[in-house]
Amino acid sequence: MLDRATIDALFPPDLPDPGHWEQRYPPRQLPEGAKLTRLGPSPTGFVHVGVIYVAMTDRDVAHRSGGRFLVRVEDTDQSREVEGALAQFDRAFAYFGTTPDEDDSTGAYGPYRQSQRSDIYLSYARELLREGKAYLCFATAEEVADIRQRQQEQKVPTGYYGRWALWRDADQADVQAKLAAGAPYVVRFRSPGRIGARAEFTDAIRGPLSAEDNYNDVVVLKSSSNAVRLPTYHFAHAVDDHLMRVNLVIRGEEWLSSVPMHLQLFTALGFEPPTYAHIALLMKQIPGGKRKLSKRKDPEASVDHYIQAGYPAEAVLYYLRGLANGRLAEMPLADALAAPINLAELGGAGPLVDLVKLEDISADHIATLSGQQILDALRPWAAEFDPELASVLAKEPEQALSALAVEREGVANPRKDLRKWSDFRGAYGFFFPALFTLVGPDDERLRGLPTDLVRTFAQQFVDGYQDLTDPQEWFNEIRDLAAKHGFAPNAKEYKRNPDAYPGSIREASQVFRVALTGSTRSPDLFSVARALGRDEVLRRVGALTR
Incomplete structure (x- = not known):
């Protein structure tokens, strides 16, 4: 020796001697039974969704016990640090509402980066x-x-x-x-x-x-x-958990094998060890079994995947809480977000991350929102990830609300074509002239109808168009015009004698559906026309006459 x-x-x-640090970081004045939890991410790459999974649990357990949740960046391996990783942490925590209770400007137990605690x-x-x-x-x-x-x-x-x-x-x-x-x-x-x-x-x-x-x-x-x-x-980690007065460490199960060593270190240092809680790792289904959700192989492992795609944070958190405690998945979203996470219910088997399930949950959640709530959430997402859409929404907020009202407001089963904000352009972009490309008479989506027929059909529609408010009367305009141009009155009649007709009323309607929406599938055509307004309807159908 x-x-x-x-x-x-x-x-x-x-x-200084250790006594200096013991005085500098005294025991916290917290209620009996309060949990002080911490997350210790390393800035060595993108933020794994598992980080949010643990942070969500950390924060919930701490707050419900009257305790606090902190994030301590474990950056002692500086050779592996990736530029911009710290900013990713901040963005991820802010997006998913898992911001820590303490940082270098608000906490008394910092610095909260290990590289600054040498x-x-x-x-x-x-x-x-x-x-x-x-x-x-x-x-x-x-x-x-x-x-x-x-x-x-x-x-x-x-x-x-x-x-x-x-x-x-x-x-x-x-x-x-x-x-x-x-x-x-x-x-x-x-x-x-x-x-x-x-x-x-x-x-x-x-x-x-x-x-x-x-x-x-x-x-x-x-x-x-x-x-x-x-x-x-x-x-x-042993020194910091002691001085920051952490009493519950929730971390991934990969650290289980290190517990004996960590307990030895706590004993040698004369510290009371925290309670450990080792969470099973998030998994992915693969042919023949499952494996750990991988940073290298799986885009959905990255928190940025969810932020950039525009999954509502509430839907993702609801999904993750359901993975943590199965009973929460059976509750309505608002109830599940308010209910406690129980550590004892996490179990030892790694839960499967299923994006299809998440998208269903997200679509159900968005379907419960008002048009204004969707617009309020969509705007900041678009400002960062789709500037053109953001500009259009800023100029035409009323048109956005009209579009979002179609088959959503006042109906028992609202549309669920929005699973995430990045779906908005594909599902609703055609409602905005600035985002819409006019369709010509020879467009392949018109199912091979003769170009001259399409031109004539469209011209007569424009010439006689009445902006009617009754849906049946509005559709009768198309039906009557289709009959004049030899379209079969129904699909059954057309199928019986296809050579006698250019198509059925379905094909006739499809001409105007494609002209107004750019797609062969769309919401109710009358509702679309009402949202677009007379002038825009005539502009789009008029493009078929050229």
Whole structure:
């Protein structure tokens, strides 16, 4: 064990002792039973939808217990940090209403980025060295690789431990010589564990668990060759969770195997460990089974997929809450968003993310909204992702409301053609002249009707058009005109003798449907015409005469 003077010389002379940080971050004054939860995302790429899944749970559990929810960015692996990742966090949390209760401007337990807390970690690493619970390790990467190879050859557990730990019980003189030579080193935790031992703990989701205890002397402070000494995740999370007074850590099940090591670190540091709750990972159905929702393979793994497509946040949160607790999926959306998430109901099996199901939920939700509510939600989405549409909506808000009223207002079963805001242009864009392309008489969607017939048919419609308010009388205009041009009165008659007619009333109506909407499928044609107005109807049908 190194003497205190040698240890202290490795650290800044003005580095505070742990007692300073204990006073700086005192226990929180929270109600009895309050949960202090935290999310620890890493800025190493796009935000996974699983981050929102956990944040949603963190926030719900904390707030319902009278506690608080914070986000602490775990950016100690700066070589992997992706530019713009922090902004993605902010956007994702804001969109889905999972903004933390504390940040550097509002919280008293910051900084909330680990890269800005280096002095704190150094204080506790130095204390572990002083107490002999950690040691300096000068093993090179080649030596560590050689140890692993020999362990594999001898068929013993791999790792840096016991007799394989070259510097665990090194003579002080050897350590001093390496320091004098300027050799780089890491600080390793002196694990008290042994091979074959078991660690027992209780998970808030999975109940009592037993796992192989940690026997590895894990690195707690990275190489001294770095300009800024940064901790490993394992060490930093233990120090931060203690000082931020986190008492419930909800995280993905991939961290289950690390619990024994983390418990050892808490014990060595003299901290009360938090309760852990390990959530099953979100999964995707594939032929023959399922797999983890992948950042590399699955677009729906990214939070930006949902934001850019314009899924309403309420619908996505409702869906995710249903994945967390099945009973919530059986409730109406508003009730489910207000009901508590129960950790004990999360279970150990990874829930499947099904975009088809989400789109159904989203369509049902949007169908309950008024035209004005849709417009209010659509505008900010369009401003970011469809500027042309945003401009049109700003200029013609009344036309947007008229369009949204078609087959939605005053009906028992409103249209459900909007599943997300990016669907609006395809479903309703034809209502706006600026977004509509006029149709010519030879358009292929007119089902091969002779061009001259289409021109004549359209011209007579324009010449005699009456902007009638009764739907049956309005449609009779088309029916009477179709009869004059030899169209069969119904599909059955046309089918009986197709050579005798250019088509049935269906084909005749389709001429005007395509002219007004640009599609062979549309909402009720009379309602469309009323929303467009007389002048626009005549302009569009008139294009067929050219």
